Amino acid sequence: NLAVPSSISYFWNLGSVLGACLGVQIVSGLLLIMNYINFSALSFDYSIILYQELSMGWFLHNIHMNGASCFFFFMFIHLWRGMYFGGYLNLFTWWSGVVLLLFNMVVAFMGYVLPWGQMSYWGTTVITGLLSVVPYFGDSILNYVWGGFTVGPSTLTRFMALHFLIPFIMVFTVFMHFIFLHNKGSSNPLGVPEEGGKTQFYPLFAVKDVWTFFGLLALLLFLVFIAPNALGDAENYNEANFLVTPLHIQPEWYFLFAYAILRSIPNKLGGVLALVFSVMIFFFFPLSSTKFKSCSFSLKHRVLFWCFISCFIFLTILGAMPMEAPYILCGQIFSVLYFFIIFMFLL
Structure with missing residues (x-):
């Protein structure tokens, strides 16, 4: 027991x-x-x-x-x-x-x-x-x-x-x-x-x-x-x-956040690297320099955490949208925010 x-x-x-x-x-x-x-x-x-x-x-x-x-x-x-x-x-x-x-x-x-x-x-x-x-x-x-x-x-x-x-x-x-x-x-x-x-x-x-x-x-x-x-x-x-391509190709909802990051980068190689890193970045969390074991005691980390959740949700929504304005620009902004928030969280 x-x-x-x-x-x-x-x-x-x-x-x-x-x-x-x-x-x-x-x-x-x-x-x-x-x-x-x-x-x-x-x-x-x-x-x-x-x-x-x-x-x-x-x-x-x-x-x-x-x-x-x-x-x-x-x-x-x-x-x-x-x-x-x-x-x-x-x-x-x-x-x-x-x-x-x-x-x-x-x-x-x-x-x-x-x-x-x-x-x-x-x-x-x-x-x-x-x-x-x-x-x-x-x-x-x-x-x-x-x-x-x-x-x-x-x-x-x-x-x-x-x-x-x-x-x-x-x-x-x-x-x-x-x-x-x-x-x-x-x-x-x-x-x-x-x-x-x-x-x-x-x-x-x-x-x-x-x-x-x-x-x-x-x-x-x-x-x-x-x-x-x-x-x-x-x-x-x-x-x-x-012989017939769908008007809008999209994966299942649980891949949409990474798919939005992929197509936000015009360069194919850059998009693939960002796609892979959007998941692989979680391997680096144990390297965090934070002294707090819980966000409950750190206002900075608490704010960053909820910003990350919001960013993840917005990327999921944008991944289901067609590749046209204003979704392209929004996808690029939230893709940058996704990595920036995680980077700040690890500091």
């Missing part, structure tokens, strides 16, 4: 929620893969058959699709909680968490192409095309990823294999994350040692975990039954057509 700080709030239950999300995604994914054909000529048709004809197929489809959104939603909040309360000071726990975020992004991106819808095809074409900026070997790497000279059946096979395998690597990384966390112990809202103020995990925090599981279940069921397509793109219910 682990002793934990008595002052921690429901924000510290998000790790358990994320574990439940990962479990839901793996189980629903295994059930879906039994009725999926990774061949471009049939993938879209079988996705529709699975949704309309298979018993409870619509439920599996909706819970897997919306489960990914829930996974990212709670993962972002978990990350922000670590920023606010100094979770990044636990070096290996923080780094393993950022690795899990990267794995989740890769898995979600590769899963996005599998329905072989119009937005899946063109989104994959645009994002994988960024590999061509790698000096000397870019075109060779891109052709290997595609399995040819364009996104096609070989791409689908490669992405299907990785989409299936990487979640099991994530499970191993989650166990490492737990080990690092339990070796050092949880942080707390006060940011100070609470050796004398700890309490047993059971029953108080176990009951809080149960309540957060009910919250996750309620959110998932709402999305599945009431608003299954609220977070998706209607264009993806059209079969992929390499």
Whole structure:
């Protein structure tokens, strides 16, 4: 029965929620893969058959699709909680968490192409095309990823294999994350040692975990039954057509902040570097020179934190907008602010 700080709030239950999300995604994914054909000529048709004809197929489809959104939603909040309360000071726990975020992004991106819808095809074409900026070997790497000279059946096979395998690597990384966390112990809202103020995990925090599981279940069921397509793109219910480009290509909502940064920079190489650094920058948080373990005791860091959250939200909104005035200029301003705020936060 682990002793934990008595002052921690429901924000510290998000790790358990994320574990439940990962479990839901793996189980629903295994059930879906039994009725999926990774061949471009049939993938879209079988996705529709699975949704309309298979018993409870619509439920599996909706819970897997919306489960990914829930996974990212709670993962972002978990990350922000670590920023606010100094979770990044636990070096290996923080780094393993950022690795899990990267794995989740890769898995979600590769899963996005599998329905072989119009937005899946063109989104994959645009994002994988960024590999061509790698000096000397870019075109060779891109052709290997595609399995040819364009996104096609070989791409689908490669992405299907990785989409299936990487979640099991994530499970191993989650166990490492737990080990690092339990070796050092949880942080707390006060940011100070609470050796004398700890309490047993059971029953108080176990009951809080149960309540957060009910919250996750309620959110998932709402999305599945009431608003299954609220977070998706209607264009993806059209079969992929390499002859017709959608008027506006955009990824899923959880990639929009990085997508807005990517397209805010006219230079292709510069945009790719900014895109990669927008996520990789979280690895540098343990190098922060701040003396405060919690933003609660630093007005500067508290203001910067909420400015960062606002900037992230604005970039997400701008990423869904067409490439035209005034969204281009706004995207460039908030992209600069995104990195500036993080830089100031680390000082």
